[in-house]
Amino acid sequence: MQETAVARGPLDWILDLVAKSFYVFKKEMKTYFVSPIAYIIAFCYLFISGYMFTAHLMQTKHATLAGFLQNNGVVLLLLVPILTMRLLAEERRQKTIELLLTSPLTPTQIVLGKYFACLGLLTAMMGMTLLYPYVLVQLGGNPDWGPVKTGYLGLWLLSACFVAIGLFTSSLTDNQLVAAVVSFVILLILWIASWSSAYLEAGTMTTVVEALSILMPFADFVRGLVESRYYIYYVSIVVVFLFASVRMLEASRWR
Secondary structure (H helix, E strand, O other), X not given: OOOOOOOOOHHXXXXXXXXXXXXXXXXXXXXXXXXXXXXXXHHHHHHHHHHHHHXXXXXXXXXXXXXXXXXXXXXHHHHHHHHHOOOOHHHHHOOOHHHHHOOOOOHHHHHHHHHHHHHHHHHHHHHHOOHHHHHHHHOOOOOOHHHHHHHHHHHHHHHHHHHHHHHHHHXXXXXXXXXXXXXXXXXXXXXXXXXXXXXXXXXXXXXXXXXXXXXXXXXXXXXXXXXXXXXXXXXXXXXXXXXXXHHHHHHHHOO
16 A cells, blocks of 8 residues: 655644754754853853943942943954854864764754854853842842843844854854954944944945944843834844855755
């Protein structure tokens, strides 16, 4: 009796995508915590964040996290390229990328698993700084919780963009240092884009440059000003660079 093939529906495809991406996610998280890299980066991040929080509090004497969150974005600008540089570059260097690409895993599943593992580690690191609002309250402060919540949301969205860009640059080369430098340059250009608009005459070019700025939406999040277009902007960056990473892996499969 001949068996009839059952067509896979969209739900089956999504479940398969989630299951196999989660497999890569677990493998990547294990790699982070087996090696010292996660501990070193987490220590540096928390040490610098703690110093900035304390210095800002002592300088301003105000129960606010605005300055801390703004400066925290700069810390991530420096640390995320280091954290993401090995995601795919190390696989290329060790020639294990061929094993991944010939496994039942698709490039999309590989990219999503590695992306969410790195973003998950950053989320855990940022979660540890939630102690600071509690410190402000214990010191007798009464922070405005609206900007605190939107500021952390903006910081997380910023991190999501940084990781997507870092993952993409890591897919371009087998040299981790090159991946980190290229990632930092791209992030820096997006970060300072709004600064260059001050030297341009008002017009279409100025509008385009400001629209590319990754800093301006984040600054508004920190101030408690949130617009739907900011979500669209950050999600678009993530989608574009993850898609580019998938295409780079697909290209590697046919080399």
